[in-house]
Amino acid sequence: MSTLIKNGTIVTATDQYPGDVLVEGEKITVIGSSLTMPADKIIDAKGKFVLPGGIDVHTHMDMPFGGTTSADDFESGTIAAAFGGTTTIVDFAIQYKGQTLHHAWETWMKKAEGKAAIDYGFHMIITELTDQVEIEMDALVKQGVTSFKLFMAYPGVFMLDDGSIFKAMRRTGKNGGTICMHAENGGVIDVLVKEALANRQTAPKYHALTRPARAEGEATHRAIALAEIADVPVYIVHLSAAEALEMVTEARDRGLPAFAETCPQYLFLSYDNYEEPGFEGSKYVMSPPLRQKSTQDRLWRGLAFNDLQAIATDHCPFCLKEKHLGDGDFSKIPNGAPGVETRMSLVYDGGVRTGKITMNRFVELTSTSPAKIFGMFPKKGTVAPGSDADIVIFDPEKKTTLSAKTHHMKVDYNPYEGREVTGVTEIVLSRGKVIIEGGKFTGKAGSGSFLKRSPRFM
Numbered sequence: 001m002s003t004l005i006k007n008g009t010i011v012t013a014t015d016q017y018p019g020d021v022l023v024e025g026e027k028i029t030v031i032g033s034s035l036t037m038p039a040d041k042i043i044d045a046k047g048k049f050v051l052p053g054g055i056d057v058h059t060h061m062d063m064p065f066g067g068t069t070s071a072d073d074f075e076s077g078t079i080a081a082a083f084g085g086t087t088t089i090v091d092f093a094i095q096y097k098g099q100t101l102h103h104a105w106e107t108w109m110k111k112a113e114g115k116a117a118i119d120y121g122f123h124m125i126i127t128e129l130t131d132q133v134e135i136e137m138d139a140l141v142k143q144g145v146t147s148f149k150l151f152m153a154y155p156g157v158f159m160l161d162d163g164s165i166f167k168a169m170r171r172t173g174k175n176g177g178t179i180c181m182h183a184e185n186g187g188v189i190d191v192l193v194k195e196a197l198a199n200r201q202t203a204p205k206y207h208a209l210t211r212p213a214r215a216e217g218e219a220t221h222r223a224i225a226l227a228e229i230a231d232v233p234v235y236i237v238h239l240s241a242a243e244a245l246e247m248v249t250e251a252r253d254r255g256l257p258a259f260a261e262t263c264p265q266y267l268f269l270s271y272d273n274y275e276e277p278g279f280e281g282s283k284y285v286m287s288p289p290l291r292q293k294s295t296q297d298r299l300w301r302g303l304a305f306n307d308l309q310a311i312a313t314d315h316c317p318f319c320l321k322e323k324h325l326g327d328g329d330f331s332k333i334p335n336g337a338p339g340v341e342t343r344m345s346l347v348y349d350g351g352v353r354t355g356k357i358t359m360n361r362f363v364e365l366t367s368t369s370p371a372k373i374f375g376m377f378p379k380k381g382t383v384a385p386g387s388d389a390d391i392v393i394f395d396p397e398k399k400t401t402l403s404a405k406t407h408h409m410k411v412d413y414n415p416y417e418g419r420e421v422t423g424v425t426e427i428v429l430s431r432g433k434v435i436i437e438g439g440k441f442t443g444k445a446g447s448g449s450f451l452k453r454s455p456r457f458m
């Protein structure tokens with residue numbers, strides 16, 4: 001199967017130029033102007049951007065959490081991702097206490113196999129570190145699971161103590177992997193949560209009020225300090241607070257391999273959403289929580305000046321029925337919100353069109369830079385001969401209104417309900433196959449492949 005994409009504007013992290021792209025089999029084979037070679041399918045991309053497929057390195061499909069399971073499995077979640085212009089996800093496998101990492105990896109592979117419609121990789125969440133687990137970490141890196149997520153929050157569930165964090169970091173420093181960190185001070189938060197509940201402060205907004213920005217700043221500082229001693233790259237996931245961003249900026253200024261992502265919810269939503277009437281605030285219960293609106297400008301500046309290197313989604317949707325598990329006790333509201341489908345349009349509309357970031361930076365933040373940090377580049381993350389033909393034809397002028405009525409995520413609300421955005425994914429190719437066209441999914445569940453990612457020492 002060959003496809004010739006003609007007359008578009010090709011955008012990578014560094015270039016923007018008119019050109020044609022020939023796709024043969026699963027790969028991009030030729031880029032040039034006025035290409036005339038025969039092809040099975042011709043796509044006219046006049047007036048459209050031709051982008052590398054979006055890469056979302058932070059999703060939670062089919063994830064057990066807070067007494068329930070996230071609403072999207074690997075089929076519905078990856079199809080929704082594709083509608084939004086994302087062609088690769090990196091999800092999180094979870095090692096529960098007493099389990100091996102291998103068991104966790106196999107469990108998550110089974111969740112994805114035969115279901116994922118786009119390519120997928122895994123980070124491994126470690127919740128218990130033993131000598132055996134350390135040995136397994138090396139094996140996993142060789143098998144292409146080259147990053148480990150550790151938690152400084154959720155005591156008794158996910159949280160590791162500093163000693164275990166340090167040991168896991170040191171091992172990862174040696175085996176070529178990367179540490180992803182959930183940086184919030186779980187001990188402090190636990191005290192504040194218990195106090196709030198004792199004072200009958202039970203509404204959703206207390207989720208935010210018991211997770212101060214400084215608790216994120218403190219943990220981010222500690223994560224970076226521990227990583228510096230352990231000599232390992234550290235990637236702060238879902239960074240939301242200016243206090244945390246300052247720590248990453250300071251570390252990067254000192255030349256440390258410290259990286260961070262933020263997510264659209266922290267760029268477009270704010271603490272004010274928790275003040276919505278009734279139980280509406282539960283839609284935004286996630287960790288870290290939404291911050292004051294004034295933080296948004298700080299995050300955009302961080303994105304523009306490379307203090308933040310990626311925009312991922314932390315897609316972890318729960319239906320409203322599930323959110324109601326926290327009726328009368330905000331600490332029982334499952335943490336997480338949907339976003340895998342809306343990332344590209346939101347960031348293009350709110351970032352590129354407003355002049356906060358350039359078009360090249362948009363591509364870098366949503367595709368190229370995460371591909372590089374997590375060992376997928378140049379197979380993924382750019383439009384170049386030899387790269388996988390994961391391509392998005394993006395209409396920069398088309399408008400759409402975000403809504404639960406029209407989105408493809410299997411969740412009954414949209415945090416951006418009614419928001420009009422300009423800039424829409426029109427056609428998506430996943431390894432050479434057209435999987436989104438004419439507003440329809442034309443791919444196949446199960447056609448996504450496990451992505452063996454490279455370690456740092458390649």
Ligand code: URP
Binds near residue numbers: 287
């Ligand atoms: O609230 C969130 N972020 N839920 C997903 C789990 C995590 O910590 O990423």
Ligand code: ZN
Binds near residue numbers: 182238
């Ligand atoms: Zn987290």
Ligand code: ZN
Binds near residue numbers: 060238314315316
């Ligand atoms: Zn997450």
